[in-house]
Amino acid sequence: MASTRENQKEKAEKFRALHSPGRILILPNAWDVPSARVFEDSGFPAVATSSAGLMVSLGYADGESIPKDLFLSAVGRIAGALSVPLSVDAVAGFGDTDHEIESTIKSIVEAGGIGINIEDYNHYSGTLLPVEKAAQKIKFIRKLGEKLDIPIVINGRTDAMSHGTGSADEKLKEAISRATAYRDAGSDCVYPMGLTEAASIEIFVKELDFPTNVMVRRGLPHIRELERLGVARVSFGPAASYATMGLLKRASREVIDEGTYDSLTNGAITFDELNKLASPRNQQ
Amino acid sequence: MASTRENQKEKAEKFRALHSPGRILILPNAWDVPSARVFEDSGFPAVATSSAGLMVSLGYADGESIPKDLFLSAVGRIAGALSVPLSVDAVAGFGDTDHEIESTIKSIVEAGGIGINIEDYNHYSGTLLPVEKAAQKIKFIRKLGEKLDIPIVINGRTDAMSHGTGSADEKLKEAISRATAYRDAGSDCVYPMGLTEAASIEIFVKELDFPTNVMVRRGLPHIRELERLGVARVSFGPAASYATMGLLKRASREVIDEGTYDSLTNGAITFDELNKLASPRNQQ
Numbered sequence: 200m201a202s203t204r205e206n207q208k209e210k211a212e213k214f215r216a217l218h219s220p221g222r223i224l225i226l227p228n229a230w231d232v233p234s235a236r237v238f239e240d241s242g243f244p245a246v247a248t249s250s251a252g253l254m255v256s257l258g259y260a261d262g263e264s265i266p267k268d269l270f271l272s273a274v275g276r277i278a279g280a281l282s283v284p285l286s287v288d289a290v291a292g293f294g295d296t297d298h299e300i301e302s303t304i305k306s307i308v309e310a311g312g313i314g315i316n317i318e319d320y321n322h323y324s325g326t327l328l329p330v331e332k333a334a335q336k337i338k339f340i341r342k343l344g345e346k347l348d349i350p351i352v353i354n355g356r357t358d359a360m361s362h363g364t365g366s367a368d369e370k371l372k373e374a375i376s377r378a379t380a381y382r383d384a385g386s387d388c389v390y391p392m393g394l395t396e397a398a399s400i401e402i403f404v405k406e407l408d409f410p411t412n413v414m415v416r417r418g419l420p421h422i423r424e425l426e427r428l429g430v431a432r433v434s435f436g437p438a439a440s441y442a443t444m445g446l447l448k449r450a451s452r453e454v455i456d457e458g459t460y461d462s463l464t465n466g467a468i469t470f471d472e473l474n475k476l477a478s479p480r481n482q483q
Numbered sequence: 484m485a486s487t488r489e490n491q492k493e494k495a496e497k498f499r500a501l502h503s504p505g506r507i508l509i510l511p512n513a514w515d516v517p518s519a520r521v522f523e524d525s526g527f528p529a530v531a532t533s534s535a536g537l538m539v540s541l542g543y544a545d546g547e548s549i550p551k552d553l554f555l556s557a558v559g560r561i562a563g564a565l566s567v568p569l570s571v572d573a574v575a576g577f578g579d580t581d582h583e584i585e586s587t588i589k590s591i592v593e594a595g596g597i598g599i600n601i602e603d604y605n606h607y608s609g610t611l612l613p614v615e616k617a618a619q620k621i622k623f624i625r626k627l628g629e630k631l632d633i634p635i636v637i638n639g640r641t642d643a644m645s646h647g648t649g650s651a652d653e654k655l656k657e658a659i660s661r662a663t664a665y666r667d668a669g670s671d672c673v674y675p676m677g678l679t680e681a682a683s684i685e686i687f688v689k690e691l692d693f694p695t696n697v698m699v700r701r702g703l704p705h706i707r708e709l710e711r712l713g714v715a716r717v718s719f720g721p722a723a724s725y726a727t728m729g730l731l732k733r734a735s736r737e738v739i740d741e742g743t744y745d746s747l748t749n750g751a752i753t754f755d756e757l758n759k760l761a762s763p764r765n766q767q
Contacts, residue, residue: 225738225739227735227738231515231540231541232539232540232541232542233539233540233724233728234728234731237728237731237732237735238731238735240732241731241732241735241736241739242735242739243735243739251754251757251758252757254761255516255517255757255758255760255761256515256516256517256540257515257516257560258516258560258563258564258761258762259761260758260761260762261754261757261758276541276542279542280542415738415744415747415748416748417744417748419744421742421743422738422742422743423742435747437754437757438744438747438748438751439731439734439747440517440757441747441748441751441752441753441754441756441757442730442734442746442747442748442749442750442751443727443730443731444517444518444521444751444752444756444757444760445749445750445751445752446726446727446730446750447518447521447522447525447723447727448521448524448525448750448752449750450723450726451511451521451522451525451526451527452525454509454511454699454706455509455525455526455527458705458706458707459705459706460699460701460703460722462726463699463719463722463723463725463726464699464700464701464722464725464726465726465729466726466729466730466732466733467722467725467726467728467729468725468728468729468732469725470535470545470721470725472725472728473535473536473539473545473721473724473725473728474535474539474544474545476539476728477538477539477542477543477544478542478544
């Protein structure tokens with residue numbers, strides 16, 4: 200286990216070093232073993248989980264309704280199949296007390312994760328957590344990483360732009376103010392969910408002056424433009440899950456309505472390629 | 484549980500009735516909850532699992548190396564999310580003895596499956612099972628279904644065309660002779676893996692004069708042509724897994740090489756649509 204811990208420390212440090220404005224980190228979010236392995240094989244230097252993608256694949260809506268053990272076993276399978284660092288979307292930490300948060304984060308690290316997303320949305324009440332409480336979670340996780348001797352890379356996410364109040368401008372201000380608190384609480388990166396427009400991204404990044412994560416959505420600026428705006432990291436979020444389910448819908452319509460299989464066979468991988476995705480790349 | 488058993492009997496009978504030459508059953512193979520739910524929503528009257536798709540999604544190559552409990556829990560999640568009948572690829576039954584086969588099939592039925600695929604390939608030795616032994620498995624499962632009072636729909640698969648010996652013609656003859664034995668042992672449908680050419684399909688179906696399953700592959704004749712040839716059922720096999728992994732490869736290349744996200748956003752479903760795929764359709 201000592202070597203595993205050393206290996207995890209190295210991965211955490213490697214992952215943290217990938218967050219530098221000016222050289223954007225493109226971070227794909229996977230939900231199972233083969234999606235994660237395709238991303239590693241494609242050359243991404245790290246992989247993350249998508250909470251929605253992973254949970255729905257197991258039959259639970261995004262949030263904290265999935266049994267934690269089921270969530271953690273999926274994280275463990277994905278981490279075990281990768282040789283690059285894995286960051287795990289821990290939603291709001293599966294709990295409110297220090298004890299619950301500690302249990303969640305320790306389990307994620309034990310499952311092989313070296314980075315986490317932690318958000319300020321309370322899935323039980325359907326409202327934003329008070330900013331002090333959300334910042335406190337981040338401080339606590341930072342200390343926990345020191346205790347575990349794993350320099351966990353913390354992505355402090357605020358849902359103010361979707362769940363805040365007031366006009367779009369007021370929500371952006373709230374996101375900036377919350378992200379500032381999460382930055383000061385010890386995050387390595389901040390993540391204003393829903394920030395997609397170049398003008399708002401520019402304001403946000405200038406105000407924060409800190410590694411910022413944006414998510415792929417239709418209309419998100421080009422990677423080079425994000426880089427110019429100073430964005431440190433762009434993640435897929437659940438986009439790849441949305442895309443694959445869209446493909447299944449099209450393929451279904453094609454075979455039912457047209458009687459052909461082009462959507463299933465064009466650009467598809469082979470049986471041997473699929474099987475190779477089942478095991479770690481470095482064991483092949 | 485009585486109502487569940489009645490419900491399963493009805494599903495098995497409904498699924499069996501879908502096997503009638505002249506009106507082809509298009510059977511999509513899923514590997515997790517949302518892939519299965521997209522297929523049900525698309526209007527397919529039944530769904531099957533893909534052994535390769537399901538196993539690789541959990542980090543195991545196709546075959547019988549996956550822990551049986553992990554396999555069964557995935558089957559249970561998929562069955563629980565569907566209201567249409569679910570047929571389960573049981574590979575070679577996860578064992579050789581009657582006791583092992585009984586345990587596997589009972590567990591699949593308890594997990595919610597009402598149909599099974601059983602193949603004549605020995606995953607441990609890498610060779611075809613003796614035909615008598617494979618037919619005996621089918622007879623045993625037929626009797627087991629009666630004992631369980633669930634009229635399990637058995638798809639007897641032969642791998643003679645890929646793992647048999649001799650010329651293509653000899654392999655086709657071997658597939659016909661094996662499938663005849665599986666038909667006579669009590670299968671509801673026979674499945675000559677690798678049968679894709681119209682001429683061979685025609686010979687096979689005429690010889691068997693029995694519901695026959697073919698699998699989607701590049702070059703498989705059009706659905707209407709399969710119907711004309713008397714094919715009773717066409718299944719996706721792992722084709723949808725191959726296609727979705729191909730999409731992830733293209734999307735990865737696009738974002739890395741081009742800096743754009745079209746493969747991720749074009750034709751994609753939404754967050755709300757993804758979340759709805761997490762739970763049974765009849766509970767929404």
